[in-house]
Amino acid sequence: MGRDAVGLIPLRGAGAQLERMGGKAGGLARLAAADLPVPDGFVVPPETLDALLADAGLTALAGRAFTDLGAARELVERLGAVTLPADLQAAWVAAAERLGPSLAVRSSGLDEDGAEHSYAGQHASVLGVPPREVPAAVITCWQSLWSERAVAYRRATNGGSSSLAVLVQQLVRPSCSGVLFTTNPLTGSWREMVVEAVWGLGEGLMSGRIAPHHYLLRRPRGGLPRSVARVAARVRLQVVERQVHELGEQLVPGEGGPVLEATPDHLRHRPTLTDGELRRLARLGLKVEALLGAPADVEWVRDPRGDFLLLQARPVTAGRTPKRDPEQVLWTRRFMGERWQQPATPLGWSLFEPMLTWFVGYPETQARLLGGGPALRLHQGYPYVNATVFRHLLFKLPGSPPPSFMLELIPPEEERAWRRRFAVAPDVSVYASIFRTTFEERRWRRFRWNPFTNHLAWDRFEARLERELPELGGRGRPTEERLRLVDRHLDLVREYVGIHICSLLFANLFWQLLDGALASWVPERRQDLRTALATCPPGNLTVVTNAALRDLARLASEEDLARLAAEEAAPGAFGEALDTFLARFGHRSESSWELMSPRWRREPSRLVPLLRSQLATSHDPVEHAERQEERHRAALAELRALLTGPRLSTAELLIHHARRYLLLRENQRFWFDRLLWSLQDVLLSFGDDAVDAGWLEASGDVAFLQWEELRDAVARGQVQDLRERARRRRLAWEHHAARIPPTFLTGRDPAPVTTPDGERLTGLGISPGRARGTVRVLRSVADGAALRPGDVLVAHAVDPAWTPLFLTAGAVVLELGSMLSHGAVVAREYGVPAVVNVEGATRRLEDGQEVTVDGARGAVWIH
Template sequence: MVPLRDLRRTGVDTAAAGGKAATLGDLLAAGFPVPPGFVVLTDAYEELVAGAGIEAQISRLVAARGPAASDDVRALFTTAPVPADLAYAVVGAWRDLGSPPVAVRSSATSEDLAAASSAGQQDTYLDVRTEEALLAAVRDCWASLWTSRAIDYRAHHQQSGRLALAVLVQHMVGADAAGVLFTADPSTGQRHRAVISAAWGLGEAVVSGTVSTDVVVVDTARRAVVSRTTADKQVLTRARGSGDGGTTEDPVPDHLRHRAVLTDAEALALAELGRRVQEHVGVPVDVEWARDTAGALVLLQARPITALPAPTGDVPTDWAVPVRGGTYWRASIVEQLPDPLTPLFADLAGVAVPRSLRALVDQALGGSPFDDDIRFLTVNGYAYYFFANGAFARMLAATPRALVWLARGEAHTGVRGWRERGHPLYAAQVAAWAARREDEMTHAELLAAAAALLEAGTTYYTAVQSVVPAAVLSEAVFRAVYDRLVRRDGDPPSLDLLLGLDSAPIRAEQSLWDLAEWAHRHPAVAVALRAGRVPDDPAWQQLLHDHLRRHGHVLYSLDVAVPVPADHPEPLLAALRQYLQGHGADPHERQRRAAEHREAATAAVLGRLDPLRREVLVRMLRTAQEAGAAREDALADIGLAWPTIRRFLRASGRRLEAAGVLDDVEDVFWLRLAELEAAGAGDRTPLGDRVAARKEVWRGQRLATPPQLLPQPPAWLRRSLVRAMPGGDEAQTGPVVRGVGASGGRVTAVARVLSGPEDSARLQPGDVLVARMTTPAWTSLFGLASAVVTDVGGPLSHSSIVAREYGIPAVLGTGVATQRLTDGALVTVDGDAGTVTLLPSDGGQDGDDDERVAPGEARRGATWSRSRALLLAGAAAVVVVALCTRRRVRR
């Protein structure tokens, strides 16, 4: 037996007394209000197990049956006799305390650790009052090391090695209230916010979650209560206070049910106590506390908060604009920037994007330059195009000239201009810079090269801007003519004549599939991939290198801080693992079938037309097919420069990390351009704290839903304007999320909300892929998903094109799907109606029409049954607006 006050948070004491007791002993010795007591050390557990000869039986049972062996293992302890000398020592230590009512609590060697708390895995016995009850509680605590939940928890966290349990015996606190305090917000990671739960009675029921609690949030920096929720507390736990002790659950008196357990003053005092504990322990802590009948606060446990997220700043609510006299649009290139911008990209893009746009508009419209009338600004970190009121009016007035300019394919515009001039020029610029060795470049040269490449990329983007509306218009015209003048009952829908075409995203997916097929033929490689490891086979490494050389530049986001597959191939490896497990469909075979169906449908339709109509339809069809394939190829190559940009900037970051300016290479993206230039010029001021603060603000901004238009118009006008924007109405509420039906079919499945490529491994076959937007880099995931839902996009975006190729429903441009749909929720996606319905948690269906389908099996529907006239008008508007204002670029 060891008195609690003699223990410290050392490795030796933790091994002997368990994490809980070692920490409480350390706090008690430091003067914190911890009830006194003693500890039955782990060697007593080992003595019992060895003396009863049950250690081997425990190992066999757990190895064979896992958590299911719990009852049999615990029964071994029931029959194991407690050695007489041990029983005498336990009772003697209790008498030395004055024979009070005590709490008997488990303290395992694997408990209250920074990586895994083991919270609630072992048992506690309260208000123990007799010698017999004390010895029984000690033995039951030892047995609770083998509860089914504890066995499962250790297996999940891969805990192994010496396993033993100490028992902590403390004065029982006669608490009138108790609860849990987190010294940092466990949901947002904010270190300056303490979160307190509180209930009447003892705290054991609070920890186990069996009673309702008040929740109080304290801003510890300002020493102020910032929010509180007072629960309807119907049940409390209290000590029986007689016989062998134990607890009972009683109704909360009526006058206390809706009364706050803690006053503001008490909450502030508790938060301050938690701050002192955190300071003593050195990390944010999860504290179990109680308030005794005299009103004093007592600490019952303190452990590091595990899985605490990185600090997250406040979610912005004020969308005031930095410059007045114009309109802010989240469209066009901004659609490929779903998150707040990192500081360095914001500075570089703030110059490159408007400069390339002004050059395009000046060429298209002529006349005086637009200068600062067109800008690329941020509001709460989110990118917006700013158009001064006068500039917007001038562009609308010059629309006829712009249309002629686009139709002629002048400069690098249109499909022909992109293919013959825009793309070759961009590829040549990238190749020239990529040949440079960063170790032979100065810091200033690295920054200049990154800026030049980014401007080349944004200039190329203007070429893509003209390909997209050309594809929109050619497809819309073909479908309108076909549906109105050609199609008869029984003829295939117009969409069938446009599917199964070759494009860069499809080629990338086929290449990835071929990698999986190669791995299938090489078992050692397949085993490594299935286990989540990168195979060290040289032939495999070369194949992967070749794939990334051809396709590793596709972007998840235009922000250069987001890795491309060439830098971070883990999302591709996650898809490979799924392929190796038998999921997904052969893209070669899918495209072959689609192409055969397209050719057969085309031949059947053309075979009955007169020569004139046949010639007209063939010309329109070929134009639509060519433009559609060109659009996908053009979008896929936007990121050609990004691997080299990131290489140059990371080289700068490595130099600053070596100089002590940055804590990590990747932190270079969180500097302002001026800071990076100053550091390169010799300023060695450490910037780690500044970077950390910016990341915290960014994480809070990322939780916001940015308005698509600023200043925000009146509700009646907003509803009208939002229909012309790539994201839906961010103000919609209710269980149904509405967007644009971009690929037909109806499916009910689990929603998997992905923030970015880092989440790709969470997508399981048959899940509904939910994301802010998708780019060609996401294509490999479409083969696993049963449906696609995005915040941004429309019927001619990349998402819709690929979804139709796969035959899965797609609802795009919802504006709020990633905010409104909870990860893991059951939803029905209706690609025909353009709706996503959140279903009750019990999975109830809303009728027999719901279909649960495997990926690629969703039925195609009449997505395009809306008015063709509206489609034509919308397509024409896209031509004008995309050219003149760069809105609505489709991925």
């Protein structure tokens, strides 16, 4: 091995050797050169590894192992058996002894912390290493270049270097550690800085084993000259949010590496950082940002004397420009997944797909600018929305967060890339095409588009439903009349959709405007006030349904539930109460937009798991609703003490409309369920006729015929092959229903989505609060009886029929959802912490695991 491979590079004074040090060590050397506080150390250059592979005859194997997992496993094993030259080991141990008795040995990849990929967490670090064991720790770091995780990352990113430097540093025994983001990675705001901190070593935070304290700081507003703005930022940093909870455990250096131990009693409930320390740390972060020329992600420690030291700094702008490939069509289950939790039936989809496409499809724009494809499609029976357009409609004003409701419809990797960019302009050609078509076709006539009158249109429509639905029953009527009844129902569905789509948009609009106003005017109280102010007012029919279910459960005996599960009539007070409940709420189902989904009234046994869950908890939905309204009034009083004049008037207007449309979107779904129940009953009457005539096996088989087929059969007697066709489609439906569909598709293939392999899962926090509990994965409401008080409910998605289970759950984790979904509204009303859009949650989490759910930060920690 040549002498150039043996030479060590000092961390301080590296000079022209920065490129040989790898991303992590090179970044620290730049910090040290700028007199920023960095623990001393040295670097084993990549040439040392290259020379060792050559001497051992492993160079060719290393080349194959770069992306070949089998070759990588072989190389890791053979590298572990290599004996390092004695002079090399002696040089390393001597240099390590000069640093101190306990060291940190960290990988420093040549492509690490770069502009395209960060490689964060892909390679090994070994902590608490005594000087004599440094050679073995270096080999461990080298081996991590070919770990399964690193190979998978290189395959996914199509990049990476085939060599590795290793950094050996003094190990500081910190009083606390953490990470600083000089821009907010959760929102994309360049005005906000985020600090996360834990007691002891930061590895507890990085690995996800310990849920950290969370702090948010804000810089002064933009618009100042750049030089003035930097000075102002250092002077006027404002701590606007502190999420501090009990930290019962900490990682500390041990003889064999970090060990987990109980946090001393005097620290368990104490904030890890004071406001003064936060500002001091943030100013260090601003210096790093200025040095890197970009926002930074900085790992830090505070030593026992109270001084901050920097362990790593990488640019958070890492990531490619957000995708806008017109040939790459993106499909998503988000939004649709809550409404169709099971595959769509041929009958329901053939009735609804043309109508929905008429509302949301722009064929000319899609064909000319967005790669073609319809607005909606089925994949393995599940509905998907063409989300390509949102890649083009998305934009990011300089330093501001992008529109969150659009971000929810693109894959997580793209979402993170959007947040990291400073500014991205929208695709003006797509906007222009949509506006042109809208005006040429006068599309505004299809919607109730005025935010100040949409609710009035709904009031009139609700009155119409209440008046007309009792007249639309199809039982006992002639075939021709029932066919006309289907048309009348579809006219009502079309009118509903024209109102409902705008109600959804207005709920999002006023929520976002209120959130922005609170962030600007009362930043320190933003989250608590938003949670209490933007709530449903009394009258949420989902909550009313759950309260009625709770009352019904109080009357149920074990014998009553057994009879109900067997679909037998229940006698006495419970039977009478059940009939009353079903008469008012029996139209609800677990997959409410699926027209033929079973409803409670037709299959009341579906209530049994919900009733059992109510019996298992002492929580009362009425009391929850009353407490929420009390919190709303208290928050409104606080806001009136904080704001005056036009700001207060504006805030009150936004609160009024946000609450109005939150209530509207909840109650619209209640009435839509009732409308679909009425239409389903008419369609099932055709099924009864088909069974009597012998061309279907069961009345429910009409669900597996398309509307054109069913209509031609009942109107013109065209029944050939329908029995066999329905049978085949039912089998295909059952096959697809047993699978969890991918959240995103690229063309016809599932889009690659990285599922975290650490102990921390992330998503979108929709209901604040923290809870620790036992995981219970539910595949359907039928599994609800297994939920115990305080369990963490984990599911693919929920709709209103699932929400009675929230009274039993300690927290909720979902793979699909949004900030204003029905589950989100009810979770906030019940005070249940909830996180949605957690990719792979039902596969990553298992029954019996202990987790902590943080609904404010959108994080789940596995213990």
